[in-house]
Amino acid sequence: MINIALDAMGGDHAPHAIVAGAVEAARAYDNIIVSLVGNPDVIQAELKKHDIAGLKLPIVAASEVIEMDEKPVIAVRTKTDSTLVVGCKMVKRGEAQAFVSAGNTGGALAAGIMHVGRMRGILRPALIGPFPTLKGATLILDMGANADVRPEHIQQFAVMGSLYAQAIFGVEQPSVRILSNGEETGKGNQLVIAAYKLLEQTPGINFAGNIESKDIPTGLADVVVTDGFTGNIFVKTAETTARLMTAVITEEVKKSVIATFGALLAKKSLARVRDRMDDSHYGGAVLLGLAGLLVVAHGRSNPTAIRHAIRVAKQANEQDILGKIQQGIEASASLIASAADDVEI
Amino acid sequence: MINIALDAMGGDHAPHAIVAGAVEAARAYDNIIVSLVGNPDVIQAELKKHDIAGLKLPIVAASEVIEMDEKPVIAVRTKTDSTLVVGCKMVKRGEAQAFVSAGNTGGALAAGIMHVGRMRGILRPALIGPFPTLKGATLILDMGANADVRPEHIQQFAVMGSLYAQAIFGVEQPSVRILSNGEETGKGNQLVIAAYKLLEQTPGINFAGNIESKDIPTGLADVVVTDGFTGNIFVKTAETTARLMTAVITEEVKKSVIATFGALLAKKSLARVRDRMDDSHYGGAVLLGLAGLLVVAHGRSNPTAIRHAIRVAKQANEQDILGKIQQGIEASASLIASAADDVEI
Numbered sequence: 001m002i003n004i005a006l007d008a009m010g011g012d013h014a015p016h017a018i019v020a021g022a023v024e025a026a027r028a029y030d031n032i033i034v035s036l037v038g039n040p041d042v043i044q045a046e047l048k049k050h051d052i053a054g055l056k057l058p059i060v061a062a063s064e065v066i067e068m069d070e071k072p073v074i075a076v077r078t079k080t081d082s083t084l085v086v087g088c089k090m091v092k093r094g095e096a097q098a099f100v101s102a103g104n105t106g107g108a109l110a111a112g113i114m115h116v117g118r119m120r121g122i123l124r125p126a127l128i129g130p131f132p133t134l135k136g137a138t139l140i141l142d143m144g145a146n147a148d149v150r151p152e153h154i155q156q157f158a159v160m161g162s163l164y165a166q167a168i169f170g171v172e173q174p175s176v177r178i179l180s181n182g183e184e185t186g187k188g189n190q191l192v193i194a195a196y197k198l199l200e201q202t203p204g205i206n207f208a209g210n211i212e213s214k215d216i217p218t219g220l221a222d223v224v225v226t227d228g229f230t231g232n233i234f235v236k237t238a239e240t241t242a243r244l245m246t247a248v249i250t251e252e253v254k255k256s257v258i259a260t261f262g263a264l265l266a267k268k269s270l271a272r273v274r275d276r277m278d279d280s281h282y283g284g285a286v287l288l289g290l291a292g293l294l295v296v297a298h299g300r301s302n303p304t305a306i307r308h309a310i311r312v313a314k315q316a317n318e319q320d321i322l323g324k325i326q327q328g329i330e331a332s333a334s335l336i337a338s339a340a341d342d343v344e345i
Numbered sequence: 346m347i348n349i350a351l352d353a354m355g356g357d358h359a360p361h362a363i364v365a366g367a368v369e370a371a372r373a374y375d376n377i378i379v380s381l382v383g384n385p386d387v388i389q390a391e392l393k394k395h396d397i398a399g400l401k402l403p404i405v406a407a408s409e410v411i412e413m414d415e416k417p418v419i420a421v422r423t424k425t426d427s428t429l430v431v432g433c434k435m436v437k438r439g440e441a442q443a444f445v446s447a448g449n450t451g452g453a454l455a456a457g458i459m460h461v462g463r464m465r466g467i468l469r470p471a472l473i474g475p476f477p478t479l480k481g482a483t484l485i486l487d488m489g490a491n492a493d494v495r496p497e498h499i500q501q502f503a504v505m506g507s508l509y510a511q512a513i514f515g516v517e518q519p520s521v522r523i524l525s526n527g528e529e530t531g532k533g534n535q536l537v538i539a540a541y542k543l544l545e546q547t548p549g550i551n552f553a554g555n556i557e558s559k560d561i562p563t564g565l566a567d568v569v570v571t572d573g574f575t576g577n578i579f580v581k582t583a584e585t586t587a588r589l590m591t592a593v594i595t596e597e598v599k600k601s602v603i604a605t606f607g608a609l610l611a612k613k614s615l616a617r618v619r620d621r622m623d624d625s626h627y628g629g630a631v632l633l634g635l636a637g638l639l640v641v642a643h644g645r646s647n648p649t650a651i652r653h654a655i656r657v658a659k660q661a662n663e664q665d666i667l668g669k670i671q672q673g674i675e676a677s678a679s680l681i682a683s684a685a686d687d688v689e690i
Contacts, residue, residue, distance in 0.1 A: 189572070189574040213585065240562055246590065246594075
């Protein structure tokens with residue numbers, strides 16, 4: 001039996017979409033408890049809308065919510081009874097095996113660092129998530145946890161991302177590339193150029209060089225590393241453009257009468273496109289590098305996205321992702337140390 | 346009569362698409378000479394494919410080409426008879442009123458700085474171009490000329506972009522925003538946060554705060570400033586996603602027999618979508634901040650894109666964009682200086 005704590009109050013469509021997703025997950029997956037963290041009255045009212053007979057959906061009281069526009073560190077320090085803090089403390093004490101939130105990402109990171117703690121040897125936790133490509137998915141990190149990073153942080157992102165891809169995708173030697181403004185060696189800003197040199201010397205990863213943003217959607221790399229500022233710009237630009245293109249096409253198709261008739265027949269195809277591009281089944285991004293499992297779902301998560309975020313947390317726990325990454329990081333640290341020794345000799 | 350020098354050898358589809366674009370432009374626009382810079386034999390062979398009676402398309406010999414994968418500064422220094430160097434020298438000597446190239450962007454910047462020179466008072470020239478939005482277009486700079494910049498460079502980009510928008514769009518007080526990972530004040534990496542503070546204090550611009558990449562396509566700002574690394578990632582991600590979505594939708598529509606029938610009827614609508622998203626009529630981005638007019642067209646430019654890049658150069662010359670920006674920069678520099686004085690008092 002696994003217990004997943006869920007932030008019932010975080011996200012654009014909280015609490016109804018979150019509680020609905022919890023119900024979906026409790027129904028869909030075996031041996032699972034979903035603990036709903038938040039205002040008990042509000043959660044109770046939402047639960048009454050569902051048939052939850054036989055489902056394990058306990059409520060854990062938390063009286064505060066960290067809003068999307070709050071400064072993460074200050075909010076986590078002052079709102080000590082917020083859903084983010086309460087959920088993280090459950091993970092820390094081993095009362096929950098993971099915490100899932102669609103709330104303030106920066107807040108989740110700050111609460112995670114303060115109340116769950118970093119994994120041994122990790123400088124900066126990073127947000128890792130799958131980006132849909134023509135071949136399946138590419139893991140991107142950092143998707144937005146750290147706006148400013150140093151080259152050695154990106155080096156650790158590469159090691160963590162590589163281990164995560166092995167565990168999640170079952171790829172033995174996942175290819176790792178760094179996001180840059182040109183594919184040729186030597187292209188990039190100062191951060192990319194310095195990180196590139198470190199990545200070339202990092203044992204245990206399959207570093208394949210730079211990648212331009214235009215080559216990510218084709219599935220050229222298993223893992224793409226970048227700072228959280230650039231990662232955020234990349235992911236949001238792609239999401240928005242995809243959504244906008246679908247809207248523009250639907251609008252154009254609807255415009256003329258003859259096309260409307262065509263559109264009716266083509267409706268199934270458009271629905272399939274939406275399915276293909278729908279990111280809700282990807283669930284959530286993991287805040288990798290903490291001593292416990294934190295899954296951050298998209299702010300605009302619907303119940304399906306929440307269910308999948310819970311699935312991501314459940315699978316990561318079953319596969320002992322954190323244990324594997326901890327082992328890998330320690331092995332890599334000693335390899336990096338001896339590689340550094342070799343260079344000095 | 347205006348003389349536009351055109352790099353006949355630069356671009357993915359050079360020389361045929363470039364020469365074809367030159368012929369289109371010479372036919373479409375009045376009082377124009379398009380000087381084709383490159384290998385005379387190659388250009389002559391291309392010109393023979395067209396009916397150029399009455400058109401002014403002289404050839405200017407240049408024996409070398411700077412390839413896409415060459416290091417810009419070294420290439421410009423060593424290939425002194427390259428199309429980029431020859432074209433820039435024509436602008437410097439006043440033999441041409443502008444130079445247009447679809448070749449190596451970094452090379453064009455390096456050749457521009459070395460052989461045309463910076464505009465008085467400009468720290469860094471930036472690549473400015475229109476990004477298609479639901480409302481029309483937003484000007485983005487820097488689209489990729491400077492991978493690393495300082496806050497004061499971004500401040501100058503804002504002043505240049507604002508003056509350019511006034512001249513091109515006829516907007517009196519164009520709104521200027523800075524690309525960030527969150528819309529709230531205080532969001533951003535260190536560069537954005539520092540630049541934000543400068544922008545707030547910059548007289549003569551209508552600074553409206555941060556903008557997230559997801560809000561650019563809706564047309565929230567007239568001008569968006571960013572470093573060239575982030576600008577490049579943003580533009581390429583949007584372009585690629587838009588192209589890919591169109592491909593995915595076409596593929597899905599073609600898949601089933603019933604949908605194929607629908608697709609035939611909806612064909613006109615899809616063609617309209619392609620028209621709406623087609624960036625070739627935007628022509629090119631201007632390397633703003635040089636003492637002469639340089640227009641950089643997309644590497645994959647077709648003849649239409651080349652024609653429009655020539656149009657952009659012609660209009661910028663007719664409207665004396667450079668003169669207006671030079672005046673504006675000088676006025677702004679004195680305002681910035683007195684604003685700084687005020688702060689000191």
